[in-house]
Amino acid sequence: MSYSVWTSIPLSALLAFCIVPPSVGNAELVPLEIGFDRWMYPFNGTPGLRATGSVFGALGSADFDNRDAQVLVGFDTSPMATLSGSRALISLTLTVTTASSNTFVYDPTVDPLESYLSDPDADDGRPLELFGVAVRNGFLRPTLDTNSTDPLLFKETSPFSTSPGVFRSSRSMFAADALGADVSNNVSNGQSVVPWAVGRTDTVAPGATVPRNTEFRFSIDLNDLETARYVDDALSVGEIYLSLTSFHSASQGGPPSFPSFYLDAGGTSLGPTPRLEFEFGPSSDLNEDGSVDGADLGLLFASWGGTSGPADLNVDQLVDGADVAILFNYWSGDPAPISIAVPELGTPPLGFAVSGLGCRRSRRRVNLSR
Numbered sequence: 001m002s003y004s005v006w007t008s009i010p011l012s013a014l015l016a017f018c019i020v021p022p023s024v025g026n027a028e029l030v031p032l033e034i035g036f037d038r039w040m041y042p043f044n045g046t047p048g049l050r051a052t053g054s055v056f057g058a059l060g061s062a063d064f065d066n067r068d069a070q071v072l073v074g075f076d077t078s079p080m081a082t083l084s085g086s087r088a089l090i091s092l093t094l095t096v097t098t099a100s101s102n103t104f105v106y107d108p109t110v111d112p113l114e115s116y117l118s119d120p121d122a123d124d125g126r127p128l129e130l131f132g133v134a135v136r137n138g139f140l141r142p143t144l145d146t147n148s149t150d151p152l153l154f155k156e157t158s159p160f161s162t163s164p165g166v167f168r169s170s171r172s173m174f175a176a177d178a179l180g181a182d183v184s185n186n187v188s189n190g191q192s193v194v195p196w197a198v199g200r201t202d203t204v205a206p207g208a209t210v211p212r213n214t215e216f217r218f219s220i221d222l223n224d225l226e227t228a229r230y231v232d233d234a235l236s237v238g239e240i241y242l243s244l245t246s247f248h249s250a251s252q253g254g255p256p257s258f259p260s261f262y263l264d265a266g267g268t269s270l271g272p273t274p275r276l277e278f279e280f281g282p283s284s285d286l287n288e289d290g291s292v293d294g295a296d297l298g299l300l301f302a303s304w305g306g307t308s309g310p311a312d313l314n315v316d317q318l319v320d321g322a323d324v325a326i327l328f329n330y331w332s333g334d335p336a337p338i339s340i341a342v343p344e345l346g347t348p349p350l351g352f353a354v355s356g357l358g359c360r361r362s363r364r365r366v367n368l369s370r
């Protein structure tokens, strides 16, 4: 079995930076509406037209994936092409809304692998887990274009598998880690995997049943460098895809015991459809003259140690070296600095070393700071 992964950014390009926790202040929020949704389940007879999509597992089955029913979502990120060219991405959150009524119990934390094998589950319920996606069966990547006739692009209505009657490890598009490895059977493979986010809500207590129209938010962990690379590549291409999964149990003919979520039903919907919210910090072009250069660096240093303002590029309530790193990442002046003596916190930035050419941006990039 082979698969292709839809990422290509050198990890080295990201190592000097990191993402900070979600915050407010000078941040700019960009919400995106759903552009692709697919209930990725072997017996979905109306792909691309579903009003809802459910997630559940099939542990112990030799025929079906452990993460049997998945919900795939995609978004057009092109509206952020300009923003992501000068600002650090500081948070990324997927929101989905339950269409199911009191069919499952809220568990806000990852359950250890052993709890799916031999150990008892320490807390009630199972978490909702979010991953990236990858494709196989000859597909090169997904597409938002539902009218595409390109056989190399997986769209909402593309076949679940190109192997008739084979359901395990054969789905054409699947939940994957940031390197493109299929995580759909991690339990039977004995692999502990870390989801990119777990669904959380403030309106239901852990251990309580979840009513219809409950919003779940997935705050994607951008501190993970591989995940950040996946997101960065998606911004470059202009499309991002994610997979929602869980190990809730399901029994044929029995009452629902798993979550389902509103989808767009091919253009109509019965409730709030999935949305994705990008949060960017302030522009590195602090003086708004169209260039990120020494003048902006000077303004940043003038704000050194401050706890707010546009120079706090990662919106962590402190102007420090992390913000300098972000500014360098978007440097467009000439020459670009490649080394700098960053002052200690609280110390006025009396001087810095500039040498050579480098650090010039040639593409959008996710910024990372500590």
Ligand SMILES: [Ca+2]
Binding pocket: 107, 108, 109, 110, 111, 123, 127
């Ligand atoms: Ca848990």
Ligand SMILES: [Ca+2]
Binding pocket: 107, 111, 121, 122, 123, 124, 125, 126, 127
């Ligand atoms: Ca649990």
Ligand SMILES: [Ca+2]
Binding pocket: 284, 285, 286, 287, 288, 289, 290, 291, 292, 293, 295, 296
């Ligand atoms: Ca400037």
Ligand SMILES: [Ca+2]
Binding pocket: 311, 312, 313, 314, 315, 316, 317, 318, 319, 320, 322, 323
């Ligand atoms: Ca900062």
